[in-house]
Amino acid sequence: MGALSEFRLLSPASAAEAVRLRGAHPASRFIAGGTDLLPNMRRGLVGAEVVIDLAGIGEMREVQHTGDVLRIGARVTLATLAADATVLARLPALAQAALAVAGPTHRNAATLGGNLCLETRCQYFNQSEHWRQANQYCMKLAGDVCRVAPKSSRCYAAFSGDVAPALLALGADVEILGPQGVRRLPLAEFYVDDGMRWLALGPDELLLAVTMPLANGWVSTYEKLRVRGAIDFPLTGVAVALRRDGDTIGELRIACTGVSSRPEFIAGLDELAGKPLDDAALATAERHIKRGIQPMETTLVSVPYRRRATPVLAKRLVRRLWDEGS
Amino acid sequence: MKTLLRLSVNGRLREDAVAENALLLDYLRDTLGLTGTKQGCDGGECGACTVLVDGQPRLACSTLAHSVAGRRIETIEGLSTEGNLSRLQRAFHEHLGSQCGFCTPGMIMAAEALLRRNPQPSRDEIRAALAGNLCRCTGYVKIVESVEAAAACDEVSA
The missing domain is CATH 3.10.20.30 (Beta-grasp domain)
Structure with a gap:
Protein backbone atom coordinates (compact mmCIF):
# COMPACT_ATOMS: atom_id res chain seq x y z
CA MET A 1 0.00 0.00 0.00
CA GLY A 2 1.28 3.46 -0.82
CA ALA A 3 2.32 6.20 1.57
CA LEU A 4 -0.18 8.83 2.63
CA SER A 5 0.03 11.97 0.55
CA GLU A 6 1.06 15.20 2.28
CA PHE A 7 -1.73 16.97 4.12
CA ARG A 8 -2.30 19.45 6.92
CA LEU A 9 -4.02 17.99 9.97
CA LEU A 10 -6.42 20.32 11.79
CA SER A 11 -8.01 19.43 15.12
CA PRO A 12 -11.06 21.59 15.91
CA ALA A 13 -12.51 21.55 19.42
CA SER A 14 -16.14 22.04 18.38
CA ALA A 15 -18.46 20.86 15.60
CA ALA A 16 -19.12 24.46 14.54
CA GLU A 17 -15.38 25.04 14.17
CA ALA A 18 -15.06 21.80 12.15
CA VAL A 19 -17.75 22.99 9.72
CA ARG A 20 -16.08 26.40 9.43
CA LEU A 21 -12.73 24.75 8.61
CA ARG A 22 -14.41 22.48 6.06
CA GLY A 23 -15.88 25.52 4.34
CA ALA A 24 -12.53 27.36 4.40
CA HIS A 25 -10.64 24.43 2.85
CA PRO A 26 -12.50 23.02 -0.17
CA ALA A 27 -9.98 20.17 -0.67
CA SER A 28 -10.47 18.83 2.85
CA ARG A 29 -11.93 15.72 4.44
CA PHE A 30 -13.24 14.95 7.89
CA ILE A 31 -11.59 12.02 9.66
CA ALA A 32 -13.12 10.15 12.60
CA GLY A 33 -11.84 6.60 13.21
CA GLY A 34 -9.97 6.55 9.91
CA THR A 35 -10.24 2.78 9.47
CA ASP A 36 -11.76 3.18 6.00
CA LEU A 37 -10.52 6.63 5.00
CA LEU A 38 -6.80 6.03 5.63
CA PRO A 39 -6.53 2.81 3.56
CA ASN A 40 -8.56 4.53 0.81
CA MET A 41 -6.21 7.53 0.87
CA ARG A 42 -3.19 5.21 0.71
CA ARG A 43 -4.65 3.44 -2.32
CA GLY A 44 -5.07 6.81 -4.01
CA LEU A 45 -8.88 6.49 -3.97
CA VAL A 46 -9.43 9.64 -1.92
CA GLY A 47 -7.29 12.76 -1.82
CA ALA A 48 -7.18 15.68 0.61
CA GLU A 49 -4.90 18.66 1.17
CA VAL A 50 -6.35 19.21 4.62
CA VAL A 51 -7.66 16.55 6.99
CA ILE A 52 -9.96 17.70 9.80
CA ASP A 53 -9.75 15.38 12.80
CA LEU A 54 -13.02 15.11 14.75
CA ALA A 55 -11.36 13.32 17.70
CA GLY A 56 -11.33 16.36 19.99
CA ILE A 57 -15.03 17.24 19.66
CA GLY A 58 -16.57 16.05 22.95
CA GLU A 59 -20.16 16.99 21.98
CA MET A 60 -20.06 14.38 19.18
CA ARG A 61 -19.18 11.55 21.58
CA GLU A 62 -22.28 11.80 23.76
CA VAL A 63 -25.09 9.28 24.09
CA GLN A 64 -28.20 11.00 25.44
CA HIS A 65 -31.34 9.23 26.56
CA THR A 66 -34.22 11.72 26.82
CA GLY A 67 -37.71 10.33 27.37
CA ASP A 68 -38.41 7.97 24.49
CA VAL A 69 -35.65 9.27 22.24
CA LEU A 70 -32.04 8.14 22.08
CA ARG A 71 -29.52 10.55 20.56
CA ILE A 72 -26.10 9.17 19.66
CA GLY A 73 -23.23 11.44 18.62
CA ALA A 74 -21.63 10.58 15.29
CA ARG A 75 -18.18 10.29 16.91
CA VAL A 76 -19.29 7.46 19.27
CA THR A 77 -17.22 4.38 18.46
CA LEU A 78 -18.88 1.19 17.27
CA ALA A 79 -17.39 -0.66 20.27
CA THR A 80 -19.07 1.82 22.64
CA LEU A 81 -22.32 1.59 20.70
CA ALA A 82 -22.36 -2.23 20.78
CA ALA A 83 -21.84 -2.23 24.56
CA ASP A 84 -24.31 0.56 25.47
CA ALA A 85 -26.89 -0.76 27.95
CA THR A 86 -29.86 1.08 26.39
CA VAL A 87 -28.91 0.02 22.86
CA LEU A 88 -28.46 -3.60 23.93
CA ALA A 89 -31.78 -3.71 25.77
CA ARG A 90 -34.02 -1.64 23.48
CA LEU A 91 -32.39 -1.61 20.03
CA PRO A 92 -30.70 -5.00 19.59
CA ALA A 93 -30.47 -4.63 15.80
CA LEU A 94 -28.24 -1.58 16.30
CA ALA A 95 -25.95 -3.37 18.79
CA GLN A 96 -25.72 -6.42 16.51
CA ALA A 97 -24.99 -4.26 13.45
CA ALA A 98 -22.25 -2.33 15.28
CA LEU A 99 -20.75 -5.62 16.43
CA ALA A 100 -20.85 -7.01 12.87
CA VAL A 101 -18.55 -4.30 11.48
CA ALA A 102 -15.03 -5.54 10.62
CA GLY A 103 -13.06 -6.84 13.64
CA PRO A 104 -12.84 -5.80 17.31
CA THR A 105 -9.72 -3.72 16.74
CA HIS A 106 -11.43 -1.69 14.01
CA ARG A 107 -14.49 -1.12 16.20
CA ASN A 108 -12.41 0.55 18.92
CA ALA A 109 -11.60 3.29 16.40
CA ALA A 110 -14.45 3.20 13.86
CA THR A 111 -17.44 5.45 14.54
CA LEU A 112 -21.18 5.56 14.01
CA GLY A 113 -20.86 8.54 11.65
CA GLY A 114 -18.02 6.94 9.73
CA ASN A 115 -20.03 3.78 9.13
CA LEU A 116 -23.08 5.77 8.02
CA CYS A 117 -20.97 7.82 5.58
CA LEU A 118 -18.84 4.83 4.46
CA GLU A 119 -17.42 5.20 0.95
CA THR A 120 -19.29 2.94 -1.48
CA ARG A 121 -17.32 -0.13 -2.54
CA CYS A 122 -16.71 -2.11 -5.70
CA GLN A 123 -14.20 -4.73 -6.84
CA TYR A 124 -13.21 -2.34 -9.65
CA PHE A 125 -12.66 0.58 -7.26
CA ASN A 126 -11.12 -0.80 -4.05
CA GLN A 127 -7.85 -1.77 -5.72
CA SER A 128 -4.34 -0.42 -6.00
CA GLU A 129 -3.50 2.35 -8.47
CA HIS A 130 -1.50 -0.21 -10.47
CA TRP A 131 -4.48 -2.57 -10.75
CA ARG A 132 -6.94 0.16 -11.66
CA GLN A 133 -4.60 1.62 -14.28
CA ALA A 134 -4.07 -1.81 -15.86
CA ASN A 135 -7.87 -2.19 -16.03
CA GLN A 136 -8.49 1.27 -17.57
CA TYR A 137 -9.96 2.65 -14.33
CA CYS A 138 -13.71 3.00 -13.67
CA MET A 139 -16.22 5.81 -13.58
CA LYS A 140 -15.91 6.32 -9.80
CA LEU A 141 -12.32 7.48 -10.21
CA ALA A 142 -10.45 8.58 -13.34
CA GLY A 143 -12.42 6.38 -15.79
CA ASP A 144 -15.42 6.86 -18.09
CA VAL A 145 -17.56 3.77 -17.62
CA CYS A 146 -19.04 1.82 -14.74
CA ARG A 147 -17.27 -1.53 -15.07
CA VAL A 148 -20.19 -3.50 -13.64
CA ALA A 149 -22.76 -1.77 -15.89
CA PRO A 150 -20.87 -0.41 -18.92
CA LYS A 151 -23.97 1.00 -20.63
CA SER A 152 -25.10 2.87 -17.53
CA SER A 153 -24.62 6.59 -17.03
CA ARG A 154 -24.19 6.09 -13.28
CA CYS A 155 -21.85 4.24 -10.92
CA TYR A 156 -23.15 1.11 -9.19
CA ALA A 157 -20.60 0.81 -6.34
CA ALA A 158 -22.37 -0.75 -3.36
CA PHE A 159 -23.05 0.85 0.01
CA SER A 160 -21.65 -1.63 2.52
CA GLY A 161 -22.15 -0.10 5.96
CA ASP A 162 -23.76 -2.41 8.51
CA VAL A 163 -25.26 0.16 10.85
CA ALA A 164 -27.43 2.06 8.33
CA PRO A 165 -29.93 -0.77 7.62
CA ALA A 166 -30.43 -1.32 11.36
CA LEU A 167 -31.11 2.39 11.88
CA LEU A 168 -33.47 2.47 8.86
CA ALA A 169 -35.48 -0.39 10.35
CA LEU A 170 -35.51 1.41 13.73
CA GLY A 171 -36.84 4.65 12.20
CA ALA A 172 -33.81 6.88 12.89
CA ASP A 173 -33.26 10.51 11.88
CA VAL A 174 -29.96 12.27 11.30
CA GLU A 175 -28.83 15.68 12.55
CA ILE A 176 -26.61 17.55 10.11
CA LEU A 177 -24.67 20.68 10.97
CA GLY A 178 -23.93 23.16 8.20
CA PRO A 179 -23.02 26.84 7.99
CA GLN A 180 -26.73 27.73 8.36
CA GLY A 181 -27.20 25.60 11.47
CA VAL A 182 -28.66 22.18 12.19
CA ARG A 183 -31.07 20.39 9.89
CA ARG A 184 -32.77 17.07 10.52
CA LEU A 185 -33.96 14.50 8.05
CA PRO A 186 -35.10 10.88 8.09
CA LEU A 187 -32.13 8.54 7.57
CA ALA A 188 -33.66 7.21 4.33
CA GLU A 189 -33.40 10.71 2.84
CA PHE A 190 -29.71 10.90 3.82
CA TYR A 191 -28.90 8.43 1.03
CA VAL A 192 -28.96 8.65 -2.76
CA ASP A 193 -28.92 5.62 -5.09
CA ASP A 194 -25.70 6.57 -6.84
CA GLY A 195 -22.29 5.00 -6.15
CA MET A 196 -20.47 8.30 -6.66
CA ARG A 197 -22.79 10.63 -4.72
CA TRP A 198 -24.44 8.38 -2.18
CA LEU A 199 -24.98 10.97 0.58
CA ALA A 200 -27.35 13.93 0.67
CA LEU A 201 -24.64 15.84 2.51
CA GLY A 202 -23.43 19.25 1.32
CA PRO A 203 -19.70 19.88 0.85
CA ASP A 204 -19.43 21.83 4.11
CA GLU A 205 -21.90 19.81 6.18
CA LEU A 206 -21.10 17.44 9.03
CA LEU A 207 -23.15 14.50 10.29
CA LEU A 208 -23.56 15.45 13.94
CA ALA A 209 -25.76 12.80 15.53
CA VAL A 210 -28.46 10.20 15.01
CA THR A 211 -31.75 10.17 16.91
CA MET A 212 -34.12 7.25 17.18
CA PRO A 213 -37.32 6.44 19.03
CA LEU A 214 -37.31 3.95 21.89
CA ALA A 215 -40.75 2.58 21.04
CA ASN A 216 -42.32 -0.21 23.07
CA GLY A 217 -43.41 -3.51 21.57
CA TRP A 218 -40.71 -3.75 18.91
CA VAL A 219 -38.16 -6.50 18.46
CA SER A 220 -35.30 -6.14 16.00
CA THR A 221 -32.22 -7.90 14.67
CA TYR A 222 -29.41 -7.57 12.12
CA GLU A 223 -27.33 -10.21 10.39
CA LYS A 224 -24.93 -10.20 7.46
CA LEU A 225 -23.41 -12.73 5.11
CA ARG A 226 -19.69 -12.50 4.39
CA VAL A 227 -16.89 -14.77 3.27
CA ARG A 228 -15.13 -14.83 6.67
CA GLY A 229 -16.76 -14.54 10.07
CA ALA A 230 -14.94 -11.26 10.82
CA ILE A 231 -13.34 -8.26 9.11
CA ASP A 232 -15.25 -8.63 5.81
CA PHE A 233 -17.79 -6.20 4.44
CA PRO A 234 -21.29 -7.62 3.89
CA LEU A 235 -22.12 -9.55 0.72
CA THR A 236 -25.60 -8.78 1.89
CA GLY A 237 -26.85 -7.55 5.25
CA VAL A 238 -30.44 -7.51 6.50
CA ALA A 239 -32.04 -5.63 9.41
CA VAL A 240 -35.56 -6.49 10.52
CA ALA A 241 -37.80 -4.71 13.04
CA LEU A 242 -41.15 -6.25 13.96
CA ARG A 243 -44.09 -5.19 16.11
CA ARG A 244 -46.40 -8.10 16.72
CA ASP A 245 -50.11 -7.67 17.54
CA GLY A 246 -51.07 -11.01 19.06
CA ASP A 247 -51.28 -13.45 16.18
CA THR A 248 -50.91 -10.86 13.46
CA ILE A 249 -48.19 -8.56 12.17
CA GLY A 250 -48.52 -5.05 13.61
CA GLU A 251 -45.72 -3.59 11.51
CA LEU A 252 -42.76 -5.14 9.73
CA ARG A 253 -39.75 -3.18 8.50
CA ILE A 254 -36.83 -4.62 6.53
CA ALA A 255 -33.72 -2.83 5.30
CA CYS A 256 -30.77 -4.27 3.37
CA THR A 257 -27.14 -3.30 2.77
CA GLY A 258 -24.45 -4.32 0.29
CA VAL A 259 -27.01 -4.85 -2.46
CA SER A 260 -27.53 -1.29 -3.80
CA SER A 261 -25.64 1.98 -3.88
CA ARG A 262 -27.58 3.01 -0.79
CA PRO A 263 -28.95 1.06 2.17
CA GLU A 264 -32.40 -0.01 0.97
CA PHE A 265 -35.52 0.35 3.07
CA ILE A 266 -37.86 -2.24 1.57
CA ALA A 267 -41.09 -0.54 0.49
CA GLY A 268 -44.53 -2.14 0.36
CA LEU A 269 -44.37 -4.24 3.53
CA ASP A 270 -47.22 -2.25 5.11
CA GLU A 271 -49.61 -4.49 3.17
CA LEU A 272 -48.71 -7.24 5.67
CA ALA A 273 -50.14 -5.31 8.65
CA GLY A 274 -52.98 -7.21 10.28
CA LYS A 275 -52.05 -10.51 8.62
CA PRO A 276 -50.61 -13.61 10.26
CA LEU A 277 -47.00 -14.55 9.59
CA ASP A 278 -47.56 -17.52 7.28
CA ASP A 279 -45.93 -18.74 4.07
CA ALA A 280 -48.00 -16.28 2.04
CA ALA A 281 -46.79 -13.34 4.14
CA LEU A 282 -43.17 -14.46 3.80
CA ALA A 283 -43.61 -14.86 0.04
CA THR A 284 -44.99 -11.32 -0.12
CA ALA A 285 -41.98 -10.05 1.86
CA GLU A 286 -39.63 -11.92 -0.50
CA ARG A 287 -41.29 -10.33 -3.53
CA HIS A 288 -40.86 -6.83 -2.11
CA ILE A 289 -37.23 -7.51 -1.14
CA LYS A 290 -36.34 -8.79 -4.62
CA ARG A 291 -37.96 -5.72 -6.12
CA GLY A 292 -36.12 -3.40 -3.71
CA ILE A 293 -32.53 -4.61 -4.10
CA GLN A 294 -30.16 -4.46 -7.02
CA PRO A 295 -26.95 -6.39 -6.35
CA MET A 296 -24.34 -5.89 -9.07
CA GLU A 297 -20.92 -7.43 -9.72
CA THR A 298 -19.34 -5.25 -7.05
CA THR A 299 -17.97 -8.26 -5.12
CA LEU A 300 -16.22 -11.46 -6.15
CA VAL A 301 -19.26 -13.39 -4.93
CA SER A 302 -21.86 -13.68 -7.68
CA VAL A 303 -24.93 -11.55 -8.18
CA PRO A 304 -27.38 -14.53 -8.32
CA TYR A 305 -26.11 -15.78 -4.94
CA ARG A 306 -26.57 -12.39 -3.27
CA ARG A 307 -29.95 -11.92 -4.94
CA ARG A 308 -31.19 -15.28 -3.64
CA ALA A 309 -29.49 -15.13 -0.25
CA THR A 310 -30.92 -11.73 0.75
CA PRO A 311 -34.60 -12.79 1.03
CA VAL A 312 -33.60 -16.14 2.54
CA LEU A 313 -31.71 -14.33 5.30
CA ALA A 314 -34.56 -11.84 5.75
CA LYS A 315 -37.21 -14.55 6.09
CA ARG A 316 -35.05 -16.43 8.59
CA LEU A 317 -34.73 -13.27 10.71
CA VAL A 318 -38.46 -12.45 10.47
CA ARG A 319 -39.38 -15.95 11.69
CA ARG A 320 -36.92 -15.66 14.59
CA LEU A 321 -38.31 -12.26 15.62
CA TRP A 322 -41.87 -13.55 15.32
CA ASP A 323 -41.10 -16.23 17.88
CA GLU A 324 -39.28 -13.71 20.12
CA GLY A 325 -42.14 -11.21 19.92
CA SER A 326 -44.84 -13.65 21.04
CA MET B 1 4.75 19.42 7.85
CA LEU B 79 5.17 -6.14 27.99
CA SER B 80 8.34 -7.78 29.27
CA THR B 81 9.82 -6.40 32.48
CA GLU B 82 13.51 -6.63 33.36
CA GLY B 83 14.10 -9.17 30.63
CA ASN B 84 11.32 -11.50 31.80
CA LEU B 85 8.60 -12.51 29.38
CA SER B 86 5.04 -11.54 30.28
CA ARG B 87 2.52 -14.30 31.05
CA LEU B 88 1.17 -14.15 27.50
CA GLN B 89 4.60 -14.12 25.86
CA ARG B 90 5.64 -17.09 27.98
CA ALA B 91 2.40 -18.95 27.21
CA PHE B 92 2.78 -18.38 23.44
CA HIS B 93 6.35 -19.69 23.72
CA GLU B 94 5.50 -22.75 25.79
CA HIS B 95 2.26 -23.71 24.02
CA LEU B 96 3.51 -23.22 20.46
CA GLY B 97 1.22 -20.24 19.84
CA SER B 98 3.86 -18.78 17.58
CA GLN B 99 5.25 -20.37 14.40
CA CYS B 100 6.67 -17.92 11.88
CA GLY B 101 6.00 -15.24 14.50
CA PHE B 102 4.84 -12.44 12.26
CA CYS B 103 1.29 -12.23 13.65
CA THR B 104 2.42 -12.90 17.23
CA PRO B 105 2.93 -9.31 18.49
CA GLY B 106 -0.54 -8.34 17.25
CA MET B 107 -2.10 -11.50 18.69
CA ILE B 108 -0.46 -10.93 22.06
CA MET B 109 -1.46 -7.26 22.26
CA ALA B 110 -5.09 -8.08 21.38
CA ALA B 111 -5.04 -10.93 23.94
CA GLU B 112 -3.42 -8.66 26.56
CA ALA B 113 -6.31 -6.19 26.22
CA LEU B 114 -8.77 -9.06 26.59
CA LEU B 115 -7.16 -10.51 29.73
CA ARG B 116 -7.02 -7.10 31.41
CA ARG B 117 -10.73 -6.63 30.76
CA ASN B 118 -11.76 -10.24 31.31
CA PRO B 119 -9.15 -12.28 33.24
CA GLN B 120 -10.95 -15.61 32.73
CA PRO B 121 -12.36 -15.54 29.20
CA SER B 122 -14.17 -18.47 27.62
CA ARG B 123 -12.81 -20.02 24.43
CA ASP B 124 -15.50 -18.17 22.43
CA GLU B 125 -14.57 -14.87 24.05
CA ILE B 126 -10.91 -15.43 23.14
CA ARG B 127 -11.83 -16.22 19.54
CA ALA B 128 -14.05 -13.12 19.36
CA ALA B 129 -11.31 -10.87 20.77
CA LEU B 130 -8.78 -12.22 18.24
CA ALA B 131 -11.23 -12.19 15.29
CA GLY B 132 -9.39 -9.27 13.67
CA ASN B 133 -5.96 -10.96 13.79
CA LEU B 134 -4.96 -13.31 10.99
CA CYS B 135 -2.44 -16.16 11.29
CA ARG B 136 -1.38 -18.20 8.27
CA CYS B 137 0.63 -20.83 10.20
CA THR B 138 -1.02 -22.15 13.32
CA GLY B 139 -4.65 -22.72 12.40
CA TYR B 140 -5.42 -20.67 15.55
CA VAL B 141 -5.86 -23.67 17.88
CA LYS B 142 -2.47 -23.22 19.54
CA ILE B 143 -3.01 -19.47 19.80
CA VAL B 144 -6.31 -19.90 21.64
CA GLU B 145 -4.69 -22.54 23.89
CA SER B 146 -1.84 -20.13 24.65
CA VAL B 147 -4.26 -17.42 25.76
CA GLU B 148 -6.14 -19.97 27.88
CA ALA B 149 -2.83 -21.03 29.46
CA ALA B 150 -1.94 -17.41 30.25
CA ALA B 151 -5.35 -16.90 31.86
CA ALA B 152 -4.96 -20.12 33.88
CA CYS B 153 -1.48 -19.04 34.97
CA ASP B 154 -3.03 -15.83 36.29
CA GLU B 155 -5.62 -17.83 38.19
CA VAL B 156 -2.89 -19.90 39.88
CA SER B 157 -0.82 -16.87 40.85
CA ALA B 158 -3.94 -15.13 42.20
Missing part, protein backbone atom coordinates in the same frame (compact mmCIF):
# COMPACT_ATOMS: atom_id res chain seq x y z
CA LYS B 2 6.14 18.23 11.16
CA THR B 3 4.58 19.30 14.42
CA LEU B 4 5.26 18.33 18.01
CA LEU B 5 3.61 15.11 19.19
CA ARG B 6 3.39 14.40 22.92
CA LEU B 7 2.30 10.97 24.09
CA SER B 8 3.36 8.07 26.28
CA VAL B 9 4.94 4.99 24.70
CA ASN B 10 5.46 1.96 26.92
CA GLY B 11 5.30 4.11 30.05
CA ARG B 12 7.74 6.75 28.85
CA LEU B 13 6.59 10.29 28.02
CA ARG B 14 7.83 11.41 24.64
CA GLU B 15 7.95 14.61 22.60
CA ASP B 16 8.84 14.16 18.95
CA ALA B 17 8.55 16.23 15.81
CA VAL B 18 6.29 14.07 13.66
CA ALA B 19 4.83 14.69 10.19
CA GLU B 20 1.09 15.45 10.30
CA ASN B 21 0.41 12.66 7.80
CA ALA B 22 2.49 10.06 9.69
CA LEU B 23 0.80 6.82 10.67
CA LEU B 24 1.19 5.55 14.21
CA LEU B 25 2.83 2.44 12.72
CA ASP B 26 5.53 4.47 10.94
CA TYR B 27 6.14 6.60 14.04
CA LEU B 28 6.63 3.50 16.22
CA ARG B 29 8.78 1.57 13.75
CA ASP B 30 10.77 4.28 11.99
CA THR B 31 11.05 7.10 14.53
CA LEU B 32 11.24 5.03 17.73
CA GLY B 33 12.71 1.83 16.26
CA LEU B 34 10.02 -0.29 17.92
CA THR B 35 9.88 -2.86 15.12
CA GLY B 36 8.05 -5.45 17.21
CA THR B 37 4.85 -3.88 15.87
CA LYS B 38 4.60 -5.52 12.45
CA GLN B 39 3.62 -4.05 9.11
CA GLY B 40 1.53 -6.86 7.59
CA CYS B 41 -1.28 -6.23 5.10
CA ASP B 42 -0.82 -2.51 5.83
CA GLY B 43 -4.49 -1.87 5.15
CA GLY B 44 -6.36 -2.85 8.30
CA GLU B 45 -7.12 -6.44 7.36
CA CYS B 46 -4.64 -8.60 9.32
CA GLY B 47 -4.10 -7.17 12.81
CA ALA B 48 -0.29 -7.64 12.81
CA CYS B 49 0.14 -3.95 13.75
CA THR B 50 -2.15 -4.13 16.81
CA VAL B 51 -1.02 -1.89 19.68
CA LEU B 52 -2.86 -0.68 22.77
CA VAL B 53 -4.12 2.90 22.95
CA ASP B 54 -5.27 3.66 26.50
CA GLY B 55 -5.56 -0.10 26.97
CA GLN B 56 -7.71 -0.71 23.88
CA PRO B 57 -6.36 -2.65 20.89
CA ARG B 58 -6.04 -0.46 17.78
CA LEU B 59 -4.56 -0.87 14.32
CA ALA B 60 -1.39 1.23 14.08
CA CYS B 61 -1.48 1.05 10.26
CA SER B 62 -4.87 2.77 10.15
CA THR B 63 -4.28 5.38 12.85
CA LEU B 64 -2.68 8.80 12.42
CA ALA B 65 0.10 9.36 14.96
CA HIS B 66 -1.23 12.81 15.85
CA SER B 67 -4.73 11.45 16.44
CA VAL B 68 -3.43 9.66 19.56
CA ALA B 69 -1.65 12.73 21.02
CA GLY B 70 -1.73 12.66 24.80
CA ARG B 71 -2.73 8.99 24.89
CA ARG B 72 -0.96 5.99 26.40
CA ILE B 73 0.49 3.66 23.75
CA GLU B 74 1.72 0.15 24.54
CA THR B 75 3.59 -2.08 22.10
CA ILE B 76 4.88 -5.63 22.40
CA GLU B 77 8.21 -4.22 23.61
CA GLY B 78 6.48 -2.82 26.69
